[in-house]
Amino acid sequence: xxxxxxxASREILPHRADSLRQRFDEERMLNRLKAYSRRKTLAGRAVxxxxxxxxxQEERAGxxxxxxxxxxxxxxxxxxxxxxxxxxxxxxxxxxxxTKVPRSFLxxxxxxxxxxxxxxxxxxxxxxxxxxxxxPQALSESERLLRQTPELLDARVLVNETTTTRDSVDIEVLxxxxxxxxxxxxxGSATAxxxxxxxxxxxxxxxxxKNSYRYGRGLKSGTDQEPQxxxxxxxxxxxxxxxxxxxxxxxxxxxxxxxxxxxxxxxxSPSVRYAGSISVNTFNQNVALQIPAxxxxxxYYPLRYSVQDAWVGRALRLRSYDLGYENPGRIIVSGxxxxxxxxxxxxxxxGVPISATDFQNGTTVLGTVGYSVRRYxxxxxxxxxxxxxxxxxxxxLSFTAGYEFNRAVPRRYMDVRLAAAGFSTRSGYLxxxxxxxxxxxxxxxxxxxxxILSTELTSFTKLYNRGNWQYRHFLGSKATVGLNRRPGEFLxxxxxxxxxxxxxxxxxxxxxxxxxxxYETTLFTPLSLLGFRLAGVAFADAAWVSERPRGGxxxxxxxxxxFGLGLRFRNEFTALRTFxxxxxxxxxxxxxxxxxRLFETNRETVTFTDFGLGQPGTGLYQ
Numbered sequence: 308x309x310x311x312x313x314x315a316s317r318e319i320l321p322h323r324a325d326s327l328r329q330r331f332d333e334e335r336m337l338n339r340l341k342a343y344s345r346r347k348t349l350a351g352r353a354v355x356x357x358x359x360x361x362x363x364q365e366e367r368a369g370x371x372x373x374x375x376x377x378x379x380x381x382x383x384x385x386x387x388x389x390x391x392x393x394x395x396x397x398x399x400x401x402x403x404x405x406t407k408v409p410r411s412f413l414x415x416x417x418x419x420x421x422x423x424x425x426x427x428x429x430x431x432x433x434x435x436x437x438x439x440x441x442x443p444q445a446l447s448e449s450e451r452l453l454r455q456t457p458e459l460l461d462a463r464v465l466v467n468e469t470t471t472t473r474d475s476v477d478i479e480v481l482x483x484x485x486x487x488x489x490x491x492x493x494x495g496s497a498t499a500x501x502x503x504x505x506x507x508x509x510x511x512x513x514x515x516x517k518n519s520y521r522y523g524r525g526l527k528s529g530t531d532q533e534p535q536x537x538x539x540x541x542x543x544x545x546x547x548x549x550x551x552x553x554x555x556x557x558x559x560x561x562x563x564x565x566x567x568x569x570x571x572x573x574x575x576s577p578s579v580r581y582a583g584s585i586s587v588n589t590f591n592q593n594v595a596l597q598i599p600a601x602x603x604x605x606x607y608y609p610l611r612y613s614v615q616d617a618w619v620g621r622a623l624r625l626r627s628y629d630l631g632y633e634n635p636g637r638i639i640v641s642g643x644x645x646x647x648x649x650x651x652x653x654x655x656x657x658g659v660p661i662s663a664t665d666f667q668n669g670t671t672v673l674g675t676v677g678y679s680v681r682r683y684x685x686x687x688x689x690x691x692x693x694x695x696x697x698x699x700x701x702x703x704l705s706f707t708a709g710y711e712f713n714r715a716v717p718r719r720y721m722d723v724r725l726a727a728a729g730f731s732t733r734s735g736y737l738x739x740x741x742x743x744x745x746x747x748x749x750x751x752x753x754x755x756x757x758x759i760l761s762t763e764l765t766s767f768t769k770l771y772n773r774g775n776w777q778y779r780h781f782l783g784s785k786a787t788v789g790l791n792r793r794p795g796e797f798l799x800x801x802x803x804x805x806x807x808x809x810x811x812x813x814x815x816x817x818x819x820x821x822x823x824x825x826y827e828t829t830l831f832t833p834l835s836l837l838g839f840r841l842a843g844v845a846f847a848d849a850a851w852v853s854e855r856p857r858g859g860x861x862x863x864x865x866x867x868x869x870f871g872l873g874l875r876f877r878n879e880f881t882a883l884r885t886f887x888x889x890x891x892x893x894x895x896x897x898x899x900x901x902x903x904r905l906f907e908t909n910r911e912t913v914t915f916t917d918f919g920l921g922q923p924g925t926g927l928y929q
Contacts, residue, residue, distance in 0.1 A: 388475040513546045571586070823850045
């Protein structure tokens with residue numbers, strides 16, 4: 308019965324919008340589109356194909372639950388009897404609805420061109436094996452690692468309760484694939500662009516193939532010699548058991564050629580005790596040792612060298628007073644040795660600043676002691692549309708020290724880094740990190756050089772709801788400040804992930820220090836377009852740079868800025884999950900006369916940084 312309007316409270320009575328004040332009725336518009344899509348006309352069939360009005364059965368955003376849950380604590384230390392693995396194709400299947408199967412032509416066609424992930428690849432990621440005792444949190448950690456595997460969309464790791472006994476368990480593993488082959492095209496102008504092609508699951512074995520080719524870059528050298536107008540970057544990565552990865556990579560662009568091979572194993576989980584890697588890299592560059600006078604061209608000198616690198620680390624577990632739950636804190640000790648051999652060094656004319664200590668062959672030994680705490684939470688509507696996503700939080704404190712042996716002047720290195728992150732469904736996510744390090748000459752001067760100060764800030768608000776529409780605000784900032792850098796050492800510009808998205812400068816920006824701020828608002832809509840969920844994007848980017856030799860504060864000049872609007876399409880079932888079409892306005896630095904540029908990009912809004920220590924390093928100056 309309807310409530311008595313004279314006695315019922317305002318919360319009980321149904322809310323009715325004021326017809327005089329209401330300007331836009333979202334539900335009414337969607338119902339009209341839905342009714343129109345049922346028509347048998349050509350326009351009605353087009354609306355039915357473009358928009359998906361099926362209500363999605365998904366949990367609300369902001370799951371306030373730790374990923375390492377304890378629902379399977381009763382099975383800890385039981386013997387794993389059998390592991391049944393079932394992999395599903397990319398389209399038409401759901402882990403939450405077993406009755407859902409591919410029915411449409413698009414789903415069946417996509418699966419026909421897709422190679423399903425091999426069960427041997429899924430078995431590589433699991434932290435348990437048949438015949439061995441089931442360690443605490445092995446099931447939930449395996450599920451998280453499967454979900455973070457790029458070739459898998461989602462995963463469930465469950466205990467078969469019907470066959471479980473007092474001393475043994477049977478485990479069911481269910482996974483759904485993504486359509487691993489991806490490609491992209493970014494049009495800069497009529498004669499310039501970027502082509503990408505890759506596969507995250509080559510032959511269903513988890514091998515990753517990436518290729519990126521840029522053409523028509525419009526570079527000018529200021530001399531009669533025409534610079535290289537194209538650039539290529541590619542890599543091939545193959546996974547093995549025990550989370551061991553092998554990678555080959557190559558990069559070729561104007562004034563830079565490099566490649567290398569790496570065999571590595573990371574601290575992929577808090578349960579890992581040992582990690583390490585070994586790699587070989589070669590570099591062939593032409594560097595400018597100083598900024599020329601206005602109107603004069605840059606003068607480049609050859610720089611050829613190779614680097615051999617190896618490291619190993621050990622994680623020490625802290626005491627836990629709960630027998631069924633490990634202490635998340637770890638003390639990590641690691642050591643690294645890398646050797647640098649120069650085959651060709653700059654030989655400038657007299658008067659160009661270069662010292663005897665620059666570009667010397669040497670061997671560096673580094674050691675790191677750190678404390679790490681890692682926790683994971685779940686949330687939704689961060690990068691995906693309703694898909695469960697893992698949010699890392701924790702604390703990291705590390706101290707690195709080392710010594711460089713060379714024939715000129717030996718040097719010692721010191722580095723300190725601090726990072727912390729917190730997450731709440733009410734206030735959002737906040738991550739902050741700061742690090743400082745550099746070399747000290749072991750001679751009478753005791754001068755510090757090749758220093759770097761780096762900071763990072765990542766933040767997003769809680770999810771705001773307005774009917775079936777949700778939105779978040781994202782804010783990120785990164786700073787790389789050079790401290791007494793060597794001549795010829797410059798950062799790799801301020802474009803895309805290093806600064807302003809969609810920014811295409813007419814001349815290379817030779818910066819020695821950089822400070823970047825990125826802001827974005829993402830509006831998640833309930834609409835779908837050919838299987839792609841639709842979101843609106845508004846962004847504002849700013850980058851301050853310093854071109855002064857050897858580094859220093861980047862705030863001495865006016866910033867480069869970019870503002871824009873666009874649409875983001877995301878399909879959780881493909882490797883190229885995000886496809887964005889944006890229009891940006893850049894008041895300064897772009898080649899277009901009006902400062903407006905239309906571009907496509909698959910760049911994510913923000914990226915998470917985990918709290919596991921890796922190899923001892925000297926700070927990334929790039």
